[in-house]
Amino acid sequence: MNPRTAKLRALLAAGGPGIVPGATDCFTAKLIEQAGFPAVYVTGGGTANTYLGGPDIGLITLNELASQVERISDAVSVPVIADCDTGFGGVANVKRTIKLYERIGAAGLHIEDQVFPKRCGHFEGKSVAPVEEMLYRLQAALDARTDPNFVIIARTDARGPEGLESALARAHAYREIGADMVFVEAPNSLEELQRISKEFKGTPLVANMIERSRTPLVPEKELLAMGFNVILYANAALYLGSFAIRQGLEVLRKEGTTESMLDRMTSFQERQKLVGLEKLDAAERDLVARVDARRKK
Structure with a gap:
């Protein structure tokens, strides 16, 4: 069993984990862990943006997204919550997805009720599948789960397509069949967030804070x-990074050097520390010393 699933359960039982920033690569995931966040989220939309250079309109495949989940899970020690879109097909596909995500180290995932091809939850033009x-999908996921x-x-x-009342009714049905948490995507106001809270008092909930989009940014404490319990900032790191990269590249193109930006750049030494170079080098030296010592006996 993956010990991080139990860790995530413990965080939920304690009322958290609170803010869970999204990552689309291992380097960002390590930065999130280093910053002290108790979990990392692997965003499907962000992965489509960075892995394919395309929008979040169902382009990413199971293997492409799962490969990111696996690498990120291996790169950090905190629980990883992953996006699995609609489960990537029918009930047999959903079962395969759950088994794969468990095997590659995710601590949990969310599965949505859109039709395929899905669209970002904050886009227009979405369609949802019948409740049944x-x-x-959910029963298939529950049946496939081997780690309780x-x-x-x-x-x-x-x-978006059916209104808040329909979304709440659907969420109740999903909770009743056995989903561990409820995630009503893209509420349009603080009042709608409060309504969701009242409807599902005592049920672990997810809120998704997407900057400059449909849902208002509400402080973590509130x-x-x-x-x-889970407050996703799915693409905050992506927005922060792309903003800084764009500004830095403009300076580099204009000035022909990065000299004026050194105080705003991660250093070569910090980069190697983050990715564990010293630890890996030390492990190699220890291994060589042990083997050489054995040969001399």
Whole structure:
């Protein structure tokens, strides 16, 4: 069993983990862990943006997203919560997805009720599957789970195409079939977040803070007090990074050197420390010394 599934369960039982920033690569995931966040989120939309250079419109495949989840899970020691879109097919595909995500080290995932091809939950033009189809997906996920601590989050994207009442009704049905957590995507106001909180009092909840989009940015303390255990900042690191990169590249093109930006850049030494060069070098030296000592006996 993956010990990080139990860790995630413990964080949820304690009312957290609170803010969980999203990563699309191992380097960013390590920065998130280094900053002290108790978990990392692997964003499907962000992965499509960085891995394919495309939008979040269902382009990413199971193997492409799972490969990112696996590498990121291996790179950090904290629990990893992963996006698995609609489960990548019918019930047999959902079962395969759950088994794969468990095997590669994720501590939990969310699966949504959109039709394929899905779209980012904050886009226009989304369509949701019939409630029964999502219930089949969830039952398949629950049946495929082998680690009882592996967290299955039911996400509904019905707020946009069908309205809040439909989204709440769907979320209740998903919770009743056995989903561990409820994720009502893209509420449009603080009042809607409060309504979700009241509807699901005592149920672990997910809130997704997407900057300059549909859902207002609400401070962590307020969301935790409302019962939102997991507060995703799915693409904050991507936005921060791309903003800094764009500015830095403009300076480099204009000035022909990075000299004026050194105080705003991670140093060569900091970079090697983050990726564990010293630790790996020390392990290699120890291994060589042990083998050489054995040969001399």
